Amino acid sequence: MPELVPQINCPSCHTPNDEENRFCCDCGKPLKAAVTVQPMGAVTQPASGYAPPSTLLAPSTLLQERYRITQLVGQGGMGAIYLANDTRFSSKVCIVKEMLDHFTDPEQREIATQNFYREADLLANLDHNAIPEVYDRFTEANRHYLVMEYIQGTDLEQRMHESMAPFDEKSVIGWAIQCCDVLSYLHHQKPPIIYRDMKPANLILTHFGKIYLVDFGIARFFNPQARGTMIGTQGYAPPEQYRGQVEQRTDIYALGATMHYLLTNRDPQNEAPFSFPPVRQLNNEVSEALESIITKMLEPELERRYQTCDELLAELILLGGHETGAVRNCPHCGVRISRGRQFCPSCKGYIAAHHTSTYDKIHAKALTARNLDPSLADGLDGRHGGAVWQQPWFVASLVPVSMALGALLMWLFMRGGAA
Numbered sequence: 001m002p003e004l005v006p007q008i009n010c011p012s013c014h015t016p017n018d019e020e021n022r023f024c025c026d027c028g029k030p031l032k033a034a035v036t037v038q039p040m041g042a043v044t045q046p047a048s049g050y051a052p053p054s055t056l057l058a059p060s061t062l063l064q065e066r067y068r069i070t071q072l073v074g075q076g077g078m079g080a081i082y083l084a085n086d087t088r089f090s091s092k093v094c095i096v097k098e099m100l101d102h103f104t105d106p107e108q109r110e111i112a113t114q115n116f117y118r119e120a121d122l123l124a125n126l127d128h129n130a131i132p133e134v135y136d137r138f139t140e141a142n143r144h145y146l147v148m149e150y151i152q153g154t155d156l157e158q159r160m161h162e163s164m165a166p167f168d169e170k171s172v173i174g175w176a177i178q179c180c181d182v183l184s185y186l187h188h189q190k191p192p193i194i195y196r197d198m199k200p201a202n203l204i205l206t207h208f209g210k211i212y213l214v215d216f217g218i219a220r221f222f223n224p225q226a227r228g229t230m231i232g233t234q235g236y237a238p239p240e241q242y243r244g245q246v247e248q249r250t251d252i253y254a255l256g257a258t259m260h261y262l263l264t265n266r267d268p269q270n271e272a273p274f275s276f277p278p279v280r281q282l283n284n285e286v287s288e289a290l291e292s293i294i295t296k297m298l299e300p301e302l303e304r305r306y307q308t309c310d311e312l313l314a315e316l317i318l319l320g321g322h323e324t325g326a327v328r329n330c331p332h333c334g335v336r337i338s339r340g341r342q343f344c345p346s347c348k349g350y351i352a353a354h355h356t357s358t359y360d361k362i363h364a365k366a367l368t369a370r371n372l373d374p375s376l377a378d379g380l381d382g383r384h385g386g387a388v389w390q391q392p393w394f395v396a397s398l399v400p401v402s403m404a405l406g407a408l409l410m411w412l413f414m415r416g417g418a419a
Contacts (some may be wrong), residue, residue, distance in 0.1 A: 021175075059071075059230040064136075068087055078099055095149070095151075099116070113139065153207065166262065166263050166265045166282075174209065178210070179258075197216075228284065249307065279294055317337070
């Protein structure tokens with residue numbers, strides 16, 4: 001009779017694991033102690049061919065004769081994340097996300113690899129300024145890699161652990177507006193993309209206050225023991241996600257759980273599922289209006305939640321969006337919208353978010369230099385919005401310039417004919 005291996009339950013997802021496992025075979029989180037970034041001098045170069053799951057890439061390892069590993073960022077049961085230099089583009093810094101497959105069946109491995117490539121191609125086709133760009137994907141020695149844009153920042157879970165105190169309402173509203181914007185973009189894809197794993201650990205905050213949504217969970221393809229229907233994080237996943245049902249209102253619930261945690265410092269992963277005390281019961285500095293919004297987001301019944309991220313976004317903007325850096329005015333119609341919007345939900349006009357933001361800053365500096373109020377750059381009345389060539393003074397100035405140019409050309413023509 002075979003000897004039974006002692007089992008322990010994962011503290012995050014409660015999946016049974018062998019006692020000797022360092023990481024959960026289901027969710028990939030550490031079982032006994034938090035994993036920290038290791039010094040690069042401590043890792044060893046994996047041998048050619050199959051790479052054991054416990055080995056890490058050594059410094060200066062060159063992948064695809066292009067990506068040179070420089071630093072380990074983090075690791076888990078499903079792989080590791082590295083900083084690397086793209087040697088083809090002046091050593092451009094990028095992120096290399098490594099995923100290990102644990103299949104012994106070649107057919108299962110082939111299916112998982114095809115699914116990985118399909119999802120990687122899907123991510124590469126997304127175009128939103130809050131989603132890191134995917135540059136490349138490839139496979140080497142039973143390791144699968146995504147090469148992505150490097151975002152310099154810290155995830156909100158780590159920031160919460162560092163602060164040990166709830167965040168202020170203004171900051172959380174600003175972050176939530178940015179999250180709603182990117183979720184709305186995903187939900188409007190055809191077919192809609194449901195993120196399924198909204199939580200503080202997957203939200204990177206830069207030093208400029210911008211939120212990036214990371215980790216679309218494609219590493220799950222290489223874990224044969226993972227439950228196919230439950231993809232998400234306990235505490236943040238709504239009841240329907242446990243039944244394998246996901247839709248856009250699923251992401252709204254998880255965002256509500258994220259906001260609840262950021263405002264209360266009460267980690268839902270450490271509590272009974274679907275249990276969220278009123279926010280003001282834990283933090284009385286939060287307004288009743290925001291508490292009401294979060295309560296509606298966390299409704300167990302789908303029909304009682306916000307039905308779309310656009311609906312939720314509109315309420316957040318009305319509540320306090322003007323006090324955050326996450327909101328501006330549409331340069332076409334003047335309606336107040338989230339700063340990351342690429343199309344205005346009101347007039348449907350296209351908005352080049354980066355260029356418009358840059359123009360606003362240039363215009364504000366110009367007004368300041370002329371001792372005028374820089375707040376005019378907001379374009380609340382529409383008089384200062386749009387590009388230079390859209391301004392009335394610019395259009396009017398074209399008339400005399402055109403007449404002068406025409407006269408000059410006529411003079412040159414007649415002089416040439418006389419000669």
